[in-house]
Amino acid sequence: MLAAAAAPVHAAAPPISAFFDNSPFNGAMLSPDGRYLAAFIGANDKRDGLAVVELDTLKATMVAQFSDTDIGRAQWVNNERLMFSTTDKTRGQRDLRYAPGLYVVDRDGKHYRQLALRRNEFLRSSDDNRDLLPWHTFMLDQAGAQDSDYVYVADAGYSKESGNSEDLLRLNTRNGKAVPVDHPGTARSWLLDQNGEPRLITTLDKNIESLLYLDPATQQWRTLISFDAYKGSANSFSPLAFGPDGALYVISNAGRDQSALYRYDLKNNQLPKQHMVELDGFDFRGKLIISKQRLLGVRIHSDAEGTVWFDPAMQALQKLIDGRLPGTANLITPPTRPESAWVLVESYSDKQPRRYLVYNTETKRLSEVGRVAAQIKAADMGPCELYYYKARDGLQIPAWLTLPPDGAQKNLPLVVLVHGGPWVRGGSWDWRPDAEFLASRGYAVLEPEFRGSTGYGWQLFRAGWKQWGLKMQDDIADGARWAIAQGYADSQRICIAGASYGGYATLMGLIKDPDLYKCGINWVGVSDINLMYDGGWFYSSDLSSDWKQYGMPVLIGDQVKDAEQLKATSPLLQANRITQPLLLAYGGADMRVPINHGLKLYDAVKTSNPKVEWIEYSEEGHGWALPKNRIDFWGRVEKFLDKNIGSPK
Known part of the structure; x- marks a missing residue:
């Protein structure tokens, strides 16, 4: 018979704050040329700011920091300029009064400019605010071309009927001027191509999801596929990214149990028979790694995050880094247009929160930049x-x-x-x-x-x-x-x-x-x-009407057809059984x-x-x-x- 374990011992355990306090370091990203590193840092009880390190000299400059809010997200616009938004880590949902806003600054801290408002100002009292974009302007998750002062940003919308929508604006980060991108339907998301130009949109009309492609040959939008957004179809797919040659990479089940990565046939509007990357026991999840206009590999996520390298030099570099950092998963990210020998390394394990390091492929120097949840020790x-x-x-x-x-x-x-x-x-x-x-x-x-x-x-x-x-x-x-x-x-x-x-x-x-x-x-x-269907007038919900009409009846249960089942699976109606x-x-x-x-x-x-x-x-x-x-x-x-x-x- 197994002996009963003793009561948990807490004396040597890390404090609760080590797990759940805000981290003073929150990640880093290389500039397109790899000469600079932007990092999110909030030291000495200050709000999270954005710092830039010149890697060859290790000179660091805090390029943006506010006294009343934190830097939330950032992207390199090009090698000289960064765009960022804010988030207030001292306020809960009820007390939020401001949107993230949108700002730009050069890597040396100069030429700072606000591009979008942080709140809805019906009466703008100053000339400075007159040309700012509305508060619902956001960065995309895609970096874009990163070779000019122009970026694409999202003009987000929401309706109670259909939920979120996303229009696109082409924005000059120097003068703040923006031009809307024309498109059919109501866009839910966008995908930029290898040149950083809008090439694909996802639309949702009631329950029908469609993928529309802007053909560079005709400059006309055409539908690649439409399917039920909640039920799917045998040949449905989700777009991942465009490769350096303009090829569209997508994720699809294609009749299989687990999804895989495919190179889509845009000419014939069909999936190829053969997939590119599959993960044993897992749906494909990941992203392309592109540098010098070459597809070097694919970042994957099976049981853990890792990388499938196509490039022999990157395979060798991975082996070298793994030897220097044993016992951890080590994710290498090269610059997109390298002019230096630096790469970024994220190192982690089940016991170790993320560490960010830079490695110089010429000098073999490996230096830690920062770590998330720094109070946590792997041995504990x-x-x-x-x-x-x-x-x-x-x-x-x-x-x-x-x-x-x-x-x-x-x-x-x-x-x-x-x-x-x-x-x-x-x-x-x-x-x-x-x-x-x-x-x-x-x-x-x-x-x-x-x-x-x-x-x-x-x-x-x-x-x-x-x-x-x-x-x-x-x-x-x-x-x-x-x-x-x-x-x-x-x-x-x-x-x-x-x-x-x-x-x-x-x-x-x-x-x-x-x-x-x-x-x-x-x-x-x-x-x-x-209650998810009918929460009452006093308690507002962000669940859209279309989701309640087309999604919930399929995935959870129909209020009418499955009424008895919904009653039988209601904790509220059986609360007296909770003892x-x-x-x-x-x-x-x-x-x-x-x-x-x-x-x-x-x-x-x-x-x-x-x-x-x-x-x-x-x-x-x-x-x-x-x-x-x-x-x-x-x-x-x-x-x-x-x-x-x-x-x-």
């Missing part, structure tokens, strides 16, 4: 591995298991941590603060990729349609029982926890499997599917899962269950943006778990 973190177990109907379910750093592996208190979405991929072999925090406190953490999750193939995703509270819920319980059978978990000390959909699954788990779960933690979780200790936490400004989900549930549960705790962060939205609230919440979670499953019974 627990290992994370991907496992597979069979659900009760035979479906193979992936699951991430994180164990405590002290080497304990048997008969542990277990937290079943359920990801939100639910149509997302939950875990990865990476350092993730929530799982590692719990492991540092002595808990095993199981994160099932239950049916409905994406990233592991069409079969797993499709099997989750209309299975909220049913087979999706069974998958999670089967994962907990697998952990018991493998000896990892003490069957008497299991708690289920999660946010958003994970909060819904927490509530349904307590209802369906009361003998399995001894307690539950639900934050910002759905408590009733009908275990329950911790509830909600944001007062949440528009994805409005707080009435939590208030109604709390009122219903507490009438028969005195062991329910309520937390409201009035300024927060769908999750905790503020460090003080993250630290407070996880401190409460730690006490709640210690009380209910921390010691052997």
Whole structure:
């Protein structure tokens, strides 16, 4: 018989703030020529700023920093100029009064200019504001050509009926003048080509998604494909990027279970028979790596992030870097138009948060630039591995298991941590603060990729349609029982926890499997599917009418046809069956899962269950943006778990 594990020991564990405080360093990016590095830095209790380092001399210049807000995102416009936006890390969703805005500055800190407003100003009081773009102007996720003072930016829109839309503007970053790009339909997203010019748009009309291509030969838009956005089709695909020669690379299942990377045949409007890159057991996820107008490789994301190099020189460089940085995944990014010998390296593992380094291929010098969550030491973190177990109907379910750093592996208190979405991929072999925090406190953490999750193939995703509270819920319980059978978990000390959909699954788990779960933690979780459809006039939701009409009936359930199922899978309607200790936490400004989900549930549960705790962060939205609230919440979670499953019974 396995001996019972001792209660978790916290004395040597890193403080909660090490996991959940804002990091003073938040990443870096090379200039197109590779001579300069831009980094997001907020040292000495100052707001996050944007610094530029001349790599050959290591001279650093803080080129942008505000006293009342933080630098949020940035891009190199060209080798001499940066564009950036802001984010206020001291305010929650309720208290946000400003949009990100849009700014540019030279790499030496000169020629600073504001391009877009940070709020809606109907009456502009100064000439300086007269020519600024509206507050809903945003950077694209694509850098563009990076060879002039021009960029493309998004003019974002939103309607209650159809959700988000995105027009495109061609913007001169020196004088602030912008010209709209003409296009058919209502664009949802854009893809720039190898020259940084708009070449592809995605539109959504009710439930029909279309991909339109601007043919350079005719200068006319033509439709490549249209399909049901929620059901998909056998030959549907999503565009990834244009290659240096103008080829379109796309991701598609093409009749397979897992998606792969294809080079699309634009001439004949069809997918080729042969894929370029596939990932064993995973849908393709990644991006092209292009330098000197050559496709050098593909950044991939299977169990972890890595790189498939086509270029022999980059293969050799990867081997060299891996030898210098053993035990970590090392992601190399070369400059797009190199005029120097520097490359950027991101190094990480399941135990180590991201480190950013630069490597000189001529001098062989490897220098650390900064690291995220610098208080975290790899020796204090627990290992994370991907496992597979069979659900009760035979479906193979992936699951991430994180164990405590002290080497304990048997008969542990277990937290079943359920990801939100639910149509997302939950875990990865990476350092993730929530799982590692719990492991540092002595808990095993199981994160099932239950049916409905994406990233592991069409079969797993499709099997989750209309299975909220049913087979999706069974998958999670089967994962907990697998952990018991493998000896990892003490069957008497299991708690289920999660946010958003994970909060819904927490509530349904307590209802369906009361003998399995001894307690539950639900934050910002759905408590009733009908409330997602009809939340009431007082609590506004950001779910569009089209999503409710075309998406939810297919993926979750039809309010009329599936009325009885929605009742049977409603935690709110079965709240009297929740008898275990329950911790509830909600944001007062949440528009994805409005707080009435939590208030109604709390009122219903507490009438028969005195062991329910309520937390409201009035300024927060769908999750905790503020460090003080993250630290407070996880401190409460730690006490709640210690009380209910921390010691052997």
